Amino acid sequence: MSLLTVGLDLTVLNVAVPTLAVDLGATTTQLQWFGNAYTLALAALLLPAGLLGDRFGPKKLLLGALAVFGLASLGCAYAGSPGTLIAARVVLGVGAAFLIPLSLSLLNILFPPEERAKALTTWVMATFVGIPLGPLLGGWLLDHFAWGSVFLINVPLAAVGVAAVLFLVPLTPGSGRGRVDVAGIALSAAGLVALTYGFVHAGEHGWADPVTYGLIALGVALVAVFCRTQTRVAAPLTDLALFREPRFVWGAVLATMASFALMGLMFVLPQLFQAVQGADALQTGLRLLPLIGGMLVSAKIAERLVAALGVRVVVTGGFLLLAAGLAWGTAPSDGYGGTVGWEVVIGLGTGCTLPPLMSMAMGALTEGRSGAGSALIQVLRQVGGTIGVAVLGTVLNGVYRDGVEVAGLPAPVADAARGSASAAVAVAEQLHLPGLAESARTAFTDGMAATLWVCAGLGVAGALLAALFLPGRAVAGAQPRESGHDVVAI
Numbered sequence: 001m002s003l004l005t006v007g008l009d010l011t012v013l014n015v016a017v018p019t020l021a022v023d024l025g026a027t028t029t030q031l032q033w034f035g036n037a038y039t040l041a042l043a044a045l046l047l048p049a050g051l052l053g054d055r056f057g058p059k060k061l062l063l064g065a066l067a068v069f070g071l072a073s074l075g076c077a078y079a080g081s082p083g084t085l086i087a088a089r090v091v092l093g094v095g096a097a098f099l100i101p102l103s104l105s106l107l108n109i110l111f112p113p114e115e116r117a118k119a120l121t122t123w124v125m126a127t128f129v130g131i132p133l134g135p136l137l138g139g140w141l142l143d144h145f146a147w148g149s150v151f152l153i154n155v156p157l158a159a160v161g162v163a164a165v166l167f168l169v170p171l172t173p174g175s176g177r178g179r180v181d182v183a184g185i186a187l188s189a190a191g192l193v194a195l196t197y198g199f200v201h202a203g204e205h206g207w208a209d210p211v212t213y214g215l216i217a218l219g220v221a222l223v224a225v226f227c228r229t230q231t232r233v234a235a236p237l238t239d240l241a242l243f244r245e246p247r248f249v250w251g252a253v254l255a256t257m258a259s260f261a262l263m264g265l266m267f268v269l270p271q272l273f274q275a276v277q278g279a280d281a282l283q284t285g286l287r288l289l290p291l292i293g294g295m296l297v298s299a300k301i302a303e304r305l306v307a308a309l310g311v312r313v314v315v316t317g318g319f320l321l322l323a324a325g326l327a328w329g330t331a332p333s334d335g336y337g338g339t340v341g342w343e344v345v346i347g348l349g350t351g352c353t354l355p356p357l358m359s360m361a362m363g364a365l366t367e368g369r370s371g372a373g374s375a376l377i378q379v380l381r382q383v384g385g386t387i388g389v390a391v392l393g394t395v396l397n398g399v400y401r402d403g404v405e406v407a408g409l410p411a412p413v414a415d416a417a418r419g420s421a422s423a424a425v426a427v428a429e430q431l432h433l434p435g436l437a438e439s440a441r442t443a444f445t446d447g448m449a450a451t452l453w454v455c456a457g458l459g460v461a462g463a464l465l466a467a468l469f470l471p472g473r474a475v476a477g478a479q480p481r482e483s484g485h486d487v488v489a490i
Contacts, residue, residue: 003127005130037087037093065097065099069096107120139280184233195216200386242373250360251362251363258354258462259384261322291347295347314352316467323460325346362374392451
């Protein structure tokens, strides 16, 4: 329930953006900050949330995070100005920053090793099921109610989550040891915010903007200083020794690569459905269901395949499926029917990669560092996803802008058309320029193909790394280590 609310909120705002622009009188910059405020708060607090969960116990903090998330959703729903909505979105990001790592860290506490893979699969799928549900519910709500309703749907989910955690999750004590590393929290938060916003800024303003590389350089420098100081403090914010554990490193790195490829797909598919195929928000959500269906099916099968064949074979095969589906998506197709097949293949590949990789990385964590380790995994995926959207957005926009025909159009019309395919189609409809609309659709399809080829290449790289560095089948009769986790022999 916790993760479903977060997954919903990732996409539900997208369908409300045009309405918010009118009803709140929001500028383009303010519309961008509706999303950025949430993203930056999330990036800043993931690591401290994991540490505090280990220190004070996850249950109390998880209850508090759900309450904050629900109350912030109410604040978003009844915001009367863009500034108020941005502030409420920051608080919403704070709640999500605690929900994600704490809910993940509980899996190591609540489930024995033989059940943990199934729990991890459920956890991963709860996040991704919320992604198409956001446009589905959001589109239906916007057709029948005011825009605030897209945030109100979080409230009952958060309430059910509070009740479930209160009565079903045991109260586990935290370590309670050591001082809280305030300097580390400040350094990590500043570094991750600068790094994340630098890539967000790159997606909006391009890589040549001085602010872009200035923020990225500042973020890298602050993160480097943070890592340096973590080796010298008595109670570090995160356990850098995890990077000496191959299962953790390769599980986290390859999960980030899979998320990168999936984020690229989620970036282009809604635009394909709406700008090129003419779908509305509700239809867009429905058209994402084959992707989620493929993930659900393969994630369930992957559990048994890992037990029989080992994580190396399953994840390598998953990355190859992911790459094949992405490459298939570059082929020209007529309408939605041509996308269903490769959506399913990509879903099958994702289900065979993300859950096993997350399970392997989590298997390297002891109970005392579940929160910090879970937060570190999520930081890598969050920053990797942000970088992915920025890089892939640059690829898509570069091909699109070079391909759309705006010769002879007035400068304001040409600028709007070159901004996005959706804007070009809208302008073409208003000015009765069918040639512009067709040019924009063709240019976007070419840009999408280039983007998917990049993602497919990442899938092939993931397959090679998985084949080289992931453990094979467990050796029969192997004895577990003292930590109590499964031993997987290479």
